[in-house]
Amino acid sequence: MSGLYDRHKAVIPDWVALYYKDPLEITHGEGRHVWDADGRRYLDFFGGILTTMTAHALPEVTKAVAEQAGRIIHSSTLYLNRPMVELAERIAGLSGIPDARVFFTTSGTEANDTALLLATAYRRSNQILAMRNSYHGRSFSTVGITGNRAWSPTSLSPLQTLYVHGGVRTRGPYAQYTDAQFIEACVADLEDLLGHTRDVAALIAEPVQGVGGFTAPPDGLYAAFRRVLDRHGILWISDEVQTGWGRTGEHFWGWQAHGQAGPPDILTFAKGIGNGMSVGGVVARADVMNCVDANSISTFGGSPITMAAGLANLSYLLEHDLQGNARRVGGLLIERIRAACAGVDAVREVRGRGLMIGIELTEPGTERANPDAAATVLEAARENGLLIGKGGGHNTSILRIAPPLSLTVAEAEEGAAMLEAALREL
Numbered sequence: 001m002s003g004l005y006d007r008h009k010a011v012i013p014d015w016v017a018l019y020y021k022d023p024l025e026i027t028h029g030e031g032r033h034v035w036d037a038d039g040r041r042y043l044d045f046f047g048g049i050l051t052t053m054t055a056h057a058l059p060e061v062t063k064a065v066a067e068q069a070g071r072i073i074h075s076s077t078l079y080l081n082r083p084m085v086e087l088a089e090r091i092a093g094l095s096g097i098p099d100a101r102v103f104f105t106t107s108g109t110e111a112n113d114t115a116l117l118l119a120t121a122y123r124r125s126n127q128i129l130a131m132r133n134s135y136h137g138r139s140f141s142t143v144g145i146t147g148n149r150a151w152s153p154t155s156l157s158p159l160q161t162l163y164v165h166g167g168v169r170t171r172g173p174y175a176q177y178t179d180a181q182f183i184e185a186c187v188a189d190l191e192d193l194l195g196h197t198r199d200v201a202a203l204i205a206e207p208v209q210g211v212g213g214f215t216a217p218p219d220g221l222y223a224a225f226r227r228v229l230d231r232h233g234i235l236w237i238s239d240e241v242q243t244g245w246g247r248t249g250e251h252f253w254g255w256q257a258h259g260q261a262g263p264p265d266i267l268t269f270a271k272g273i274g275n276g277m278s279v280g281g282v283v284a285r286a287d288v289m290n291c292v293d294a295n296s297i298s299t300f301g302g303s304p305i306t307m308a309a310g311l312a313n314l315s316y317l318l319e320h321d322l323q324g325n326a327r328r329v330g331g332l333l334i335e336r337i338r339a340a341c342a343g344v345d346a347v348r349e350v351r352g353r354g355l356m357i358g359i360e361l362t363e364p365g366t367e368r369a370n371p372d373a374a375a376t377v378l379e380a381a382r383e384n385g386l387l388i389g390k391g392g393g394h395n396t397s398i399l400r401i402a403p404p405l406s407l408t409v410a411e412a413e414e415g416a417a418m419l420e421a422a423l424r425e426l
């Protein structure tokens with residue numbers, strides 16, 4: 001592998017970080033497993049950052065892509081595109097947003113960028129509320145609203161961003177409160193902030209923070225926020241790039257954990273829907289989506305081949321009730337992980353819902369992040385044949401577990417045992 005690693009370092013930017021001391025080249029996958037260039041098999045509990053949503057090499061998706069590639073790969077937005085219209089219809093219906101319009105992009109970054117363009121144009125304001133510890137993408141506008149220093153390389157921004165409390169339940173000034181007090185304090189903070197601003201365009205939030213380490217507020221926070229936002233006419237953007245499509249088990253969209261809020265004004269998605277094909281997008285009410293009064297296209301967004309993949313992948317997800325599977329198998333997995341972590345001093349918290357589970361590691365007996373422990377477990381898990389991820393604003397000391405949603409009970413048990421063995425390295 002070292003030959004390829006040297007070549008990688010010679011031509012790829014330093015800031016594209018690789019996992020593992022001896023980086024891994026994944027050559028193929030099947031189901032919930034992947035293989036490296038030496039032929040070693042791994043159980044994949046990270047799915048290429050929550051992107052292989054149903055399964056690796058899912059025959060239905062492979063067939064749809066191959067057939068579409070044999071017909072036409074690209075035609076442009078100048079012509080009618082049947083797979084794009086079909087996927088837009090299905091997503092509009094699933095979104096919960098009335099009279100929804102869907103615009104396809106090639107990434108989550110571009111989806112959020114579009115959402116910001118819509119909200120700022122609709123509200124004629126460049127002020128955005130974002131959550132602390134958030135991540136929304138890598139473009140100039142999205143790093144400007146990302147509340148995680150490790151992923152935001154510049155403070156220059158076309159937007160003025162104000163950061164709100166609430167995305168992280170068990171750290172920060174309100175951590176010791178009950179859920180109800182926590183929500184009340186965050187709402188008071190939001191009200192106070194709005195008292196010092198004028199004409200904010202939108203609040204953008206991930207229902208469960210992904211890169212931030214699978215942290216979430218108590219259910220109902222965004223409903224309470226919504227009541228305040230509505231009074232000011234401020235739009236709510238739900239960034240569902242990681243939480244969409246049933247990943248959290250109980251809900252199809254992450255915002256539904258705050259059900260009383262009703263659907264957001266704008267919803268963004270990416271990652272899982274294409275199962276690895278580059279599909280992102282934004283859904284919004286017609287009056288919000290259509291407020292832009294200039295032409296706009298994405299050359300590759302909505303390309304027939306990516307839409308064919310998205311349609312086949314979404315059909316498989318719905319026909320096999322993978323949301324239900326995420327709830328059931330995720331429930332079992334988090335129980336097993338809690339048991340594996342019991343008695344491990346470095347584990348501060350195990351949290352998550354569905355197949356989105358985080359393990360926060362600290363220096364034993366303290367609140368200090370422990371990135372070394374996270375790196376140790378990541379390496380040991382790999383040695384045992386299990387791929388997991390890392391995250392967290394706190395020096396990446398949170399282990400992230402997010403397998404494809406078709407995970408079986410046997411694989412959950414097997415992975416939990418591998419993880420338990422890896423945690424023993426601590």
Ligand SMILES: Cc1ncc(COP(=O)(O)O)c(C=O)c1O
Binds near residue numbers: 109110211
């Ligand atoms: C919540 C969230 N929003 C946006 C993005 C950006 O998506 P992409 O990497 O497809 O541009 C990510 C990527 O990790 C994400 O987790």
